[in-house]
Amino acid sequence: xxxxxxxxxxxxxxxxxxxxxxxIRDFLEVSLELTAEEAQSEAARCIKCxxxxxxxxxxxxxxxxxxxxxxxxxxxxxxxxxxxxxSNMPExxxxxxxxxxxxxxxxxxxxxxxxxxxxxIEWFINEYxxxxxxxxxHPEIAPATGERVAVVGAGPAxxxxxxxxxxxxxxxxxxxxxxxxxxxxxxxxxNFKLEKWVVERRIAYLRxxxxxxxxxxxxxxxxTLDDLFAQGYSAIFLGTGATIPKRPKIEGIELKGIxxxxxxxxxxxxxxxxxxxxxWRRDDLTGKTVVVLGGGDTAMxxxxxxxxxxxxxxxxxxxxxxxNMPGSRREVKAAKEEGVEFLWLTNPVRFIGDENGWVRKxxxxxxxxxxxxxxxxxKPIPIPGSxxxxxxxMVIIAFGFDPSPVSLEDPRLKxxxxxxYEVDENKMTSWPGVFAGGDVVRGADLLATALRxxxxxxxxxxxYLRARSR
Numbered sequence: 001x002x003x004x005x006x007x008x009x010x011x012x013x014x015x016x017x018x019x020x021x022x023x024i025r026d027f028l029e030v031s032l033e034l035t036a037e038e039a040q041s042e043a044a045r046c047i048k049c050x051x052x053x054x055x056x057x058x059x060x061x062x063x064x065x066x067x068x069x070x071x072x073x074x075x076x077x078x079x080x081x082x083x084x085x086x087s088n089m090p091e092x093x094x095x096x097x098x099x100x101x102x103x104x105x106x107x108x109x110x111x112x113x114x115x116x117x118x119x120x121i122e123w124f125i126n127e128y129x130x131x132x133x134x135x136x137x138h139p140e141i142a143p144a145t146g147e148r149v150a151v152v153g154a155g156p157a158x159x160x161x162x163x164x165x166x167x168x169x170x171x172x173x174x175x176x177x178x179x180x181x182x183x184x185x186x187x188x189x190x191n192f193k194l195e196k197w198v199v200e201r202r203i204a205y206l207r208x209x210x211x212x213x214x215x216x217x218x219x220x221x222x223x224t225l226d227d228l229f230a231q232g233y234s235a236i237f238l239g240t241g242a243t244i245p246k247r248p249k250i251e252g253i254e255l256k257g258i259x260x261x262x263x264x265x266x267x268x269x270x271x272x273x274x275x276x277x278x279x280w281r282r283d284d285l286t287g288k289t290v291v292v293l294g295g296g297d298t299a300m301x302x303x304x305x306x307x308x309x310x311x312x313x314x315x316x317x318x319x320x321x322x323x324n325m326p327g328s329r330r331e332v333k334a335a336k337e338e339g340v341e342f343l344w345l346t347n348p349v350r351f352i353g354d355e356n357g358w359v360r361k362x363x364x365x366x367x368x369x370x371x372x373x374x375x376x377x378x379k380p381i382p383i384p385g386s387x388x389x390x391x392x393x394m395v396i397i398a399f400g401f402d403p404s405p406v407s408l409e410d411p412r413l414k415x416x417x418x419x420x421y422e423v424d425e426n427k428m429t430s431w432p433g434v435f436a437g438g439d440v441v442r443g444a445d446l447l448a449t450a451l452r453x454x455x456x457x458x459x460x461x462x463x464y465l466r467a468r469s470r
Contacts, residue, residue: 012114013042015123020337024307027191027269030334031095031120036076039124042117043071049108054118057106059448060093060455062086064103064118071121080129081137083122088160088451089202091130092185094123096194097448098297098328136205142169147465150175150233152219152406155183156447157438158239159202160454161461162211168462172211173233177218180274181206183241185447188262190269190301192308216276220406225434234468235433235461238421239454242439244402252351253397257359261294261302261398268305286310289391291362293317293348294398295325300332302396303340314340315390319347319367319380345369347380349387351395362390401444418443426460427453435461 016032017023023030034042046068054064063082070079083090099105099119107115130136149165151158154176162172178187182199207213217223219240228236245260247253267280290306292299295318306314318325321344322332336342345367352361366386369378403419414422414430420443421429421436428435437453439445 007041007044008047008109009113010041010045012045012117013038013120014117015120017334017337020339023192024338027308029095029195030192033127034117034120034124036074036124036128039071039076039121039128040074043068043121045109045116046072047109053106053108054103054116058103059446059452060086062090062103062122067125068116068118068121071125076125076128077132080125083126084137087448088163088455089156089447090122091126092194092198092202093448093451094119094121094126095198096189097446098330100329102446102448130201136201138205138209139167141167141209144171145169145465147171147234148173148232149461150228150236151239152236153183153239153241153438153440154178154181154213154215155239155241155438156185156450157241157440157454157457158183158237159206160451161237161239161435161437161458162454163206163209164455164458165461166206166209166211168458170462170465174211174213175217175219175223176213176215178274179215179276181213181215183239184243186274187266187270188243188298188301190265190305192304193301196271196274225406225410225431229433234465235435237427237454237457237461238406238429238434238436238440239438239450240404240406240440242401242403242444244404245397246399246402247397248348248399250348250351252353252359255351255353255359256357257393258351258395258397261292261298261396262401264396265298265301265305268309283309283394285394287312288393289313289315290394290396291315291317291390291392292396292398293362294400295320296327296398296400297331298400299396299398300327300335302398303335304331304338306394306396307338307340311394315343316340317343317346317348317362317364317390319345320377321345321369324369324377343390345380347382352389359392359395362392362395364388364390401439403440403443405440426463427457428460428464433464435464 052065067079067082103118104115148171151162151174154174165172181203185199268282290311292302346364349365350363354360366383367380370381373379412431427437435457437457438450
């Protein structure tokens, strides 16, 4: 009887990571790309399901099984081409998608063994292809339609929409309020998860395809949607995201030293060349105690950034337990490796300051979990008399974000009670010719869902304009 182990039963090949004591001293990427041998061996663990659950769990419905099979056969260029057919940023998705909650979480192999390292393989095959081909290969472009489309917001949804429209023969201009395109890929996600050169390469590719970028202009303030139509644009896509921080009504929140997560991440993670004029100096947290409130990926990014800025103690306070937190388990594990402390079932009730108006303590209360809420997560309930105080030199609020619409008042753009735009099956809003997608429609969500919305909106815009021209 052979002693060989079936590929599926082999231990999962995890991407190597730089050691915590090294990585907390800089902002470089933590995870390392798989080698060709590692990628091929790990892909061979795929059991080639007839109806792949991993693909159904992926918002983009990526052809994961197909490119895993090709990778296992060493056909890396074909695997990468396959991945690009359904995703506009596979090399970025491979790095930052929460695969544990999506494709890898649904991998059938994970029922008995460890799931296939889908994200790491996606990262490898695309970087391999870019090295071999000298960059991102250009797709076939349809003949020019003669029509122009404006995309508002250069985040993932807007960039995906722009690419798909250019491939269909439209002239596309992307308007962005920040000095550089990329949205949260530049102005949010830290370098230790996604180095900026990866995003710059993708933007350069889009420019080469013919996408025009106009940065430093906020549509709705400097230029209106009516102005864009008057300038000759036949349709408009709104991909302005969700970046307005949720601010809880807690006593003392006006104290100095209490910061919203996104501005904290921007000034401490983004290079000066990407920033508008102003004071963007990094925080010096050497020897300080930082408390981060929240349990999502933005909270994890803030915690890990604080460690890199020299904080002696970094604490995450979250009102539910670890099992019910919204953030990626992979990010929690990385934060723990880097020395972050977690206080589960803990909720802030008051901020306490000193005589100069600086925050010095956070009064918290212990929580317990009750019945599930409308999303199926157990509702946290305060335990009377369980209050305690945490010392804090800085507090970072990471309770999520509300949508960032281009106009708060325009009656032509109907919004939901949550402030998101209402759209139909084609991603068109209540204003004919104006489409929307990504976080401004869904609320704060994932890279993959934003890309899917951008792709779907491009198809919807194409159908709309073709029908109109008949």
